[in-house]
Amino acid sequence: MKALRWHDQKDIRLEEIDEPTVAPGKVKLKVKWCGICGSDLHEYLGGPIFIPVNEPHPLTKEKAPITLGHEFSGEIVEVGEGVSNYKVGDRVVVEPIFATHGHQGAYNLDENMGFLGLAGGGGGFSEYVSVDEELLHLLPDEISYEQGALVEPSAVALYAVRSSKVQAGDTAAVFGCGPIGLLVIEALKAAGATDIYAVELSKERQEKAKELGAIIVDPSQYEDVVQEIARRTNGGVDVSFEVTGVPVVLKQAIQSTRISGETVIVSIWEKGAEIMPNDIVIKERTVKGIIGYRDVFPSVLNLMRKGYFSADTLVTKKIKLDDVIEDGFHALINEKDQVKILVSAE
Numbered sequence: 001m002k003a004l005r006w007h008d009q010k011d012i013r014l015e016e017i018d019e020p021t022v023a024p025g026k027v028k029l030k031v032k033w034c035g036i037c038g039s040d041l042h043e044y045l046g047g048p049i050f051i052p053v054n055e056p057h058p059l060t061k062e063k064a065p066i067t068l069g070h071e072f073s074g075e076i077v078e079v080g081e082g083v084s085n086y087k088v089g090d091r092v093v094v095e096p097i098f099a100t101h102g103h104q105g106a107y108n109l110d111e112n113m114g115f116l117g118l119a120g121g122g123g124g125f126s127e128y129v130s131v132d133e134e135l136l137h138l139l140p141d142e143i144s145y146e147q148g149a150l151v152e153p154s155a156v157a158l159y160a161v162r163s164s165k166v167q168a169g170d171t172a173a174v175f176g177c178g179p180i181g182l183l184v185i186e187a188l189k190a191a192g193a194t195d196i197y198a199v200e201l202s203k204e205r206q207e208k209a210k211e212l213g214a215i216i217v218d219p220s221q222y223e224d225v226v227q228e229i230a231r232r233t234n235g236g237v238d239v240s241f242e243v244t245g246v247p248v249v250l251k252q253a254i255q256s257t258r259i260s261g262e263t264v265i266v267s268i269w270e271k272g273a274e275i276m277p278n279d280i281v282i283k284e285r286t287v288k289g290i291i292g293y294r295d296v297f298p299s300v301l302n303l304m305r306k307g308y309f310s311a312d313t314l315v316t317k318k319i320k321l322d323d324v325i326e327d328g329f330h331a332l333i334n335e336k337d338q339v340k341i342l343v344s345a346e
Helices: 036-046 152-161 181-191 204-210 225-232 245-255 277-281 297-305 321-334
Strands: 002-006 009-015 025-037 073-081 089-092 129-131 136-138 174-177 194-200 215-218 237-244 257-265 288-289 315-320 341-346
Touching: 002 321, 009 174, 009 321, 036 321, 073 129, 073 152, 089 152, 136 297, 152 181, 174 181, 174 245, 181 194, 181 204, 181 215, 194 204, 194 225, 204 215, 215 225, 225 245, 237 245, 245 257, 245 277, 315 321
Parallel strands: 174 194, 174 237, 194 215, 237 257, 257 288, 315 341
Antiparallel strands: 002 009, 025 073, 025 129, 025 341, 073 089, 089 136
C-alpha cells in the first residue's frame, strides 16, 4: 500500500509498504481523510522533534523511517481477536496517543507518551492502519469523515481552553490563526468568552478568524500590538493563547494579559525562546503549556454536532495521497491562503 514516510528533516517520501495485519485487540481501518498538522510540518522542516531516530520508541518499538499522519478518520474493515466494542463497518476517529498504561489518568503527560503517526504504529497518510481498540471513538452519523479528521486538532484547542482559567464573560487573545488558533477561537466561544482578539498577519487567515467572530488585530497596522490590545481592553485580556512558535510573539502574548492574567503556550517549538521574567513577575501573571489532550474527544464530538469546529470553515483544500508532498506540505509552506488541507487515500 502507499504511505507517506518521514526519513529525515526535509526528506519525506511516498512509498510502497506492506499492508498492516490485525493483531488481537486491534482493528484495521481503511483511512478516509487525514489532516496535515502543524506538527507534521515542524517534523518536516525542523525535525526530529517527536519522531524517534537513534533509538526505537519505548512503546511502539519503532524508529525512523515512520509513516506520518495523526489527524484521521476511517472505516473498520477487519476486527482482531478480543475486540468487543467495535465491528466491521463502524465509522471511527482515532485518538492517537500511546501511553504506558493506556488512556488512564494524565496519559498525555506519561514519560513514554508518543503519537501514532509520529512515534510509529502506522499513520493516517496511508491506505490502511492497524489501531488499538482503546484509541477509537465512534463517529456520530451526522458527522462526516471529513469533519472527523478535524476531531484531533479540535481536541488540542478544546483542551488548551479547558486547561486555562477562562470563564464565561472573559476576554481572550489568540496569537496566530493557523488551524489550531482558529479552533482555539471556536473553543473560546464554546467556553463563553466574550471579546476574542485574533492577532494574525495573513489576510486570508484574518478573514477566517473574523468569520468565526473574532476581533482582528493586524500587527502590520499598529506600532505596538500589546499597547493596542491594552487600549481596547482597559489593561489587557484575561487569557492569551500563543499558537505560532515565534519567540517575539510569545513575549507579546505574555505582555498582552492584564494583572494576574494567564498565557497558555499551545505551540510546539523548533528552537528556544527568550522571555523577560519581569513581564511575569511584576504583574503576577502566569504562563503554562499544554501538550496534546486527554479525555476531551467525546466533548469535541458533541460540540461538532452543535456546529462547532466546522470543516466547511476551516478546510481550504482536499487532495489525494499521491499529491500529498507538493500539493499538501509544500502548499502549506508556500501558499499563504491555505489553512487546513485534508488528504484522501482513496
